Amino acid sequence: MSRIAYVNGRYLPHAEAGVSIDDRGFQFADSVYEVCEVIGGKLVDERRHMARLQRSLDRLHMARPVSVKALAVIMRETIRRNRVTDGIVYVQVSRGQMRRDFTFPPEGTQPTLVVTARSNDLAKIEARAAKGIVVVTVPDERWRHVDIKSVSLLPNVLAKQTARDKGAHEAWLVDAKGYVTEGASSTAWIVTRDGILVTRPLAGDILPGVTRSVLLDLIAEQGLRFEERAFTVEEAHAAREAFVTSASQSVMPVTEIDGRPVGNGAPGLTAGALRRDYHSRAEFS
Ligand code: PLP
Numbered sequence: 001m002s003r004i005a006y007v008n009g010r011y012l013p014h015a016e017a018g019v020s021i022d023d024r025g026f027q028f029a030d031s032v033y034e035v036c037e038v039i040g041g042k043l044v045d046e047r048r049h050m051a052r053l054q055r056s057l058d059r060l061h062m063a064r065p066v067s068v069k070a071l072a073v074i075m076r077e078t079i080r081r082n083r084v085t086d087g088i089v090y091v092q093v094s095r096g097q098m099r100r101d102f103t104f105p106p107e108g109t110q111p112t113l114v115v116t117a118r119s120n121d122l123a124k125i126e127a128r129a130a131k132g133i134v135v136v137t138v139p140d141e142r143w144r145h146v147d148i149k150s151v152s153l154l155p156n157v158l159a160k161q162t163a164r165d166k167g168a169h170e171a172w173l174v175d176a177k178g179y180v181t182e183g184a185s186s187t188a189w190i191v192t193r194d195g196i197l198v199t200r201p202l203a204g205d206i207l208p209g210v211t212r213s214v215l216l217d218l219i220a221e222q223g224l225r226f227e228e229r230a231f232t233v234e235e236a237h238a239a240r241e242a243f244v245t246s247a248s249q250s251v252m253p254v255t256e257i258d259g260r261p262v263g264n265g266a267p268g269l270t271a272g273a274l275r276r277d278y279h280s281r282a283e284f285s
Helices: 024-028 046-059 068-081 122-131 154-165 210-221 233-238 269-281
Strands: 004-007 010-013 031-039 087-094 112-119 133-139 170-174 180-183 187-191 197-199 226-228 241-246 250-257
Touching: 004 068, 010 068, 024 087, 031 046, 046 068, 046 087, 046 210, 068 087, 068 112, 122 250, 133 154, 133 241, 154 170, 170 233, 180 187, 187 233, 187 269, 210 226, 210 241, 210 250, 210 269, 233 250, 241 269, 250 269
Parallel strands: 133 170, 133 250, 197 226
Antiparallel strands: 004 010, 004 112, 031 087, 087 112, 170 180, 187 197, 187 241, 241 250
16 A cells, blocks of 8 residues: 655655755754654544644744644544554654755745654564563763754664664663663663662753653552652663653563663563553543
8 A cells, every 4th residue: 555645735645745855854954743653543642742742843933834733634634544553643844945044934934744654563563572672872962952852863863773783772872971861762761679660850851752751640640669860871781670662662671781681681570561551541532
């Protein structure tokens, strides 16, 4: 089945869909995005993803391309046209198209909106979760506004490629003081030997993960012990469990960091339980 992409008001075959070479996203990575999970044809945590999209747009003084309501319709139509039952929907908004110039285009320039959707191989993701993933640590070389979900992802690309080259699935980014910030495309978590869940607080140096925020609600609801603080690579090596969260994989156990097994080298019980329970706390719409 051919894939369909939404671009600025039109649904087009994926291969024919495109934006201008003058698009700000292409020229300057002057663009923000969201990735929302789809399960059973429903959007997962749409409200929180749309709130974060609005926040990203506001932080970069970017206009909304269409109303919240219209975007909700477009996302669903893109999911429908691509016959996605379980997968993801991807939304990107750029500052629009203009002859290359660093400063913002004139007021009223139409932002570019692209929406795509694709199916996930759930069996493959479940198999990965059953085995756990391998992580390597790399220096966090990103800019200072990583709390904005922008497509300026070159350091993340390089970190992911380093991970791939080392046979790992994810890279954990490490700040100048030796503390893990987050994954190249996920939030990083550990469970200490004492059974305390730890993840870095929101202080502008990580993306405010939607999965993270839903999981925090679940953790509070279940009365699990939890600390929102930075943790070092050494702490992660000594942890009982580690895992990552993101919209496309919910809770994914980490079984190896920098060639060392985490805990006994098998996916942790806490991560497994949180993975199982995650969607009971998530919002479907
Ligand atoms: N951190 C980074 C750098 C990411 O790119 C992502 C997701 O792509 C996340 C965290 C997890 O965010 P979310 O749970 O909203 O998918």
